[in-house]
Amino acid sequence: MRRHVNQRQAQVLELVRARGTVRVADLARELGISPVTLRRDIEAMAARGEIRRMHGGISRVDPGRAPAPSAAAVEGGGAGAGLVVGMVVPTTEYHYADVVRGAREAVEARGARLTVGLTRYLPGEDRTQADRLLSTGAHGLLLTPNWEAGSPGPGESAWTAELPVPTVLVERWAPPGHPAASLDRVASDHAHGAARAVQHLVELGHRRIALASRATPTTARLRAGYEAAVSALGLEPAPPWPPAGPGPLSDADVFARTLDYLCEAVTAGGVTAALVHSDTDAIMLIPRLQARGVRVPEDLAVVTYDDEVAGMADVPLSAVAPAKHEVGARAAALLLDRLSAAAPETAPRQHLDLLPRLTIRS
Template sequence: MRLHVDQRHERVLELVRERGSLRVAELAAELGMSAVTLRRDVEALAAQGLVERLHGAVVWPSGQPRPVPAAPSAEGLVVGMVVPTTEYYYADVVRGARETVEAAGARLTIGLSHYLPDEDAAQTRRLLSTGADGLLLTPSWERGCPEPGEGLWAVEQETPVVLVERWAPLGHPAAGLDRVRSDHAHGAAEAVAHLAGLGHRAIALAVQDSPTAPRLKVGYRAAVEALGLSPVPASPLENTPSRSEQDRFERTLEYLCEGVASGHVTAAIVHSDADAIVLIPRLQARGVRVPEDLAVIAYDDEVASLADLPLTAVAPDKRAVGAAAARLLLSRLGASDPDAPAARTAGPGARRHLDILPALRIRVSCGAAAS
C-alpha cells in the first residue's frame, strides 16, 4: 500500500530518530520508496529543521535529543581519484588513499590525466558517470595551484571534492575546497636549517620544473632570510627553464661547480633525489667532493637511500597525505572512520586545509653522519 506523504514523513522521522543517522539508499530500500521520492521528502523535512542532510545521509538535528548513532557506514560508497600518474611520487599517495577507502568498506576508482590538457576534467566526468560519490583530485596545475580562471571545473562539481597535493590562492574559488597536501615549503626550510646547523652559510637550491618547485622556493627563501644566511646566485634555470633533462643536468652541474669553485656555494638542496643521484657522480668527476666540498640534501626520498653515497633527504609522507585526504572525503560523505577522530569532527560545513610536514632523514651526503 502506498503511503501518503505525511505518513512517509512520519516514518522517515521515526527511523532517523531511532537510529540517529541513515544513508539515503538504505532508508529508501527499507521504506520501499524510490531514491528520488525519498530525497524530496528529506529536503522538505530538512527545510523545516526536522532532519539534517549530509552528503548521501540523513541525520537527526544537532542539539535535539536522540540516541547516540553508530558511525555511518561507507559500505557501497565509491571514491573517485584523479592523479597525473600512479608512478614515482603518486604511488604512495594512491596507496594511502586506497588502504583507507577499502578499510572503511568503500571502493576506490582511479583516473589518470598524464598531465594532458583538459584530461583532469574528462577523467572526473568519467568517474562520476560510473558512480563515484566523491572525488580526490590532483589537477595538472603546473605550479601546484591554478592560474586565474583555471580549475573552475573542480569547484562546480556537485559531489564533495578534496584537493590532494594541490592548493588554490586566496580569492580563487577553489580556495574554499577541502585540501590535503605536503608542506613542501616547510620541508625546504628544514633542509636549509639543518645545513646551517652544520655551519654552512651559502646554500644553493637546484630544483626541476614541477608543481612542487614553487613551494620549495618559498620555504628556501624564507629560511635563508630568517637565518641571516649569505645570498647565493640563483640557478640559471630560474629565468630560463630547461629544454630537456640533459640540458637541466648540464646547466645545474655547471651552476654547482662554478659555485663551489668561487666559494659562493658550500651546500645545496637538490630536487629531486633522482636528480641528485645523477648529479653527484658528475660533480665528483669534476673534482667536487660530496660532502667535503659540497654538502647535499635531496628532496623526495624516493630512492635517496639507494645511492652509492646515501643521500640525506627530505621525505614528504605521501601515504599519510593520501590517507588523510580519503578520511576527509569519507567524512564529507557521512562515513566516519572510528579510528580517525579528525574525520568525525570535520562536519558538513567545516572546510579543512591540512598541511602534513615532511621529515628530514639524515644520511651521509650532507656531512652530518661523517662528522
Template sequence: MRMHVDQRHELVLKLVRERGSLRVAELAAELGVSAVTLRRDVETLAAQGRVRRLHGSVVWPDGPQVVEAPAAPVAGGPGPVIGMVVPTTDYYFAAVVAGAREAAAARGARLVIGLSQYLPHEDRAQAARLLSTGADGLLLTPSWGHGVPEPGQEEWIARQGVPAVLVERWAPLGSPAAALDRVRTDHAHGAALAVRHLASLGHRTVALAAQESPTAVQLGIGHAAAVEALGLDPAPRSPLEAEPSRDESGRFDRTLEYLCDAVGKHGVTAALVHSDADAIVLIPRLQARGVRVPEDLALIAYDDEVAGLADLPLTAVAPPKRVVGALAADLLLDRLAEHSQGAPAQPRRHVELLPELRVRQSCGAPAGTR
C-alpha cells in the first residue's frame, strides 16, 4: 500500500529530526520512493520552514550553519582573508568548514567559501574567483576522485602565487603539489583501528563495504594492512571495489547482497561500512534478510556523522573533521604572517591526524569499550 503524502512528510520529519541531516538520495531509498518524489517532499517542507535543503541533503532547521562565499569583493577588512574551496559544505565538510571558520575568527581573519560540487574543472574556477575578490591565501580540497591528483590535474595549484594548504587531500612524491602544506585525516589508520577492535572481540573475518570516495581508497589500504598484520582470514572482495556504482539504489542493493552472501557463505562475522549513513540504511535491510546486527554481523561505521542517532546506535570511527579545518586555517595564517612580515619561511608541514573509535551497540561490545 502506498504511503499518503502527509504520512510520508511526517516520516521525513521524524528521520531528519532524529539524525540531524540525511542525503536526499539515501532518504528516498530508505522510504522506498523515487528521488524525484522525495525532492518534491523536501521542497514542500523547506518552503514551510520545517527542514533546510543543503546541497543534496536535508537538514533539521537548527542544525549547523555554514559560511557561503559573498558575491561582492571581500578585500579591505582589518585582517587577512582566507579562501576555502571545498566540494560541498554538507555532511563531512560542514565540520571541516566550521573548524576553519572558528580558527580564522580567533585570529582576526575572515573565511569565504567556494564550492566545486565535485566538478574537477570548478576547483580552479572557484580558487580564481576567491583570489579576484581579495582572498590572501587558499585552503583547497580539490575534487580528486581518489584523494590524489591524476597526472597534470594539480599543476594549477602550484602556480597560484599565494600560500595554499591542501585539506583532506595529498599529492604523491614528484607532484608539483607535493611540496604544499597539507592537513588530512589518516583514514587508513581509522580502518585499521576498526579491524583491530573487531578482532579483539573474537572476529576472524572482517569485511569492508565502502562507497566510492577519496576516503574509500585509504580505508581499503588500512583494512588490508590490519587483516594481514593480525593474521585474520581475508573476506571476499566487495563488488563496489571491483565496479563502483554512482546509482544510489543499485549501490545499496549490491552492498546488501555482498554482506548477506559474505555472512551466509564465507563465514564473515564483522564488517566496516562507509559511511554511517549507508550503514543506517543497510541495517534494517540486512535484518529483513535474516542477518541480525550485531548477533550475526558485528558492524562498525566510518565517519560518525549520524551513527549515534540510529535506532541501533552504531559503533563508528570518527575522523577529527573540525580539528582538520582548524589546523589547516592556522597553518595558512602562519604562512600569511611570514609573507607579510618578511620572516624566513619555516619548513613545509604534512600533518596527519588520527581518528578515534566510538564504541556503541552495533559491534556487540559494551558501550564505552576502547
C-alpha cells in the first residue's frame, strides 16, 4: 500500500513540475483517483515542501524558493507576510499608474510582495501574463483583462474564473451569468461619475448636454450613466452622433469627428455643455473649438472625465476623478484577506464599486 502511495505522489510531483500549476479537480480526473485521496496526498507533499497549495490547485516549488506559508503561519507573522501578489494590467501609465501604486502600497504594508505583468492591450496577452506570474510563484492575482467594453463578450474570457488561485478583477465588470461574475471585483463606478457630471451641469442651468468619449473600456459605463441621468433629470437629448462609416478610425480621424460633432451640436443642436473623456482630449479640443467660433465656457461648458491634467489647463477645468489609488489598494486588501483566510474558497465573494469624485474649478 505504501508503495502505491509513493508512486501516486511521485506522479503528482512529476506532473506539477512539468506544468507549473495544476487544478486539483483536473488532476484527480487525469489520475483516476478521488479528490479526497488526492487532497491527502497534497497535504503530505505540501508539508514536506515538495509542492505549494493554492486556492483550487497546486504549483511547483522552484529551486531555492521556500514553500508558501499556511494561513496559520500568515496570521502569526502579520497578515500577508511571505505572500506574492501578481498583478496584470494593460499599462503602468495614466489611469493605471495610481491603481498600481495603490496596490503596491497596500501589499507592502501587509508584508507581501507585488509582481506586475503588462499586456499593452494585446489580444491574449492577459492570459499569457497571468500564467507567467503563476509560474513564478504568485499566490493570487489582481487581473485587468483586455475587454474592449470593460466587460467580456459572450463566451469570452471564461478562463479568468478557472485560475487555480484567488483572483480579483480590477476596473473590469462581468455581467451576471458570465463565469467571471463569480470573481471578487473592485472597480470605479464610472456610470455614477458620468451622472454626477451631468447633475452638476444641470445645477448650472444647462438642459442639453453632450457626451464626447473615444472608445475605451470605460466608455460603455460612462454612456450608461450619462443616458440614465439625462432620462432621470428630464433633459433634452443631445443630437445623435453621425455614423462612423466602414473600417476602423485613426486617432486623428476620431479627434476630427469629435470636433465636428461638438461644433455642430452647439451651433445647430442647442447643446450648451459637454462631458468630455478624457482630460487630454478636452485640452486639445478647446482651442480648436474656439478657433471655429465656439467659445468655452460661454457657448459650451466643459467637464472632463479622469482628472489627470484638467487642473493644468490654461483655464482649469472641472473634472470627475475616479478613485484610482483606492481601487488598487482595496483590490489588494481584498485579495490578501482571502489568501489569509482559513478557508478562502468559502468566504463570500465581493463586488465593490467606488464612487468617483467631482472637483469643481472656476
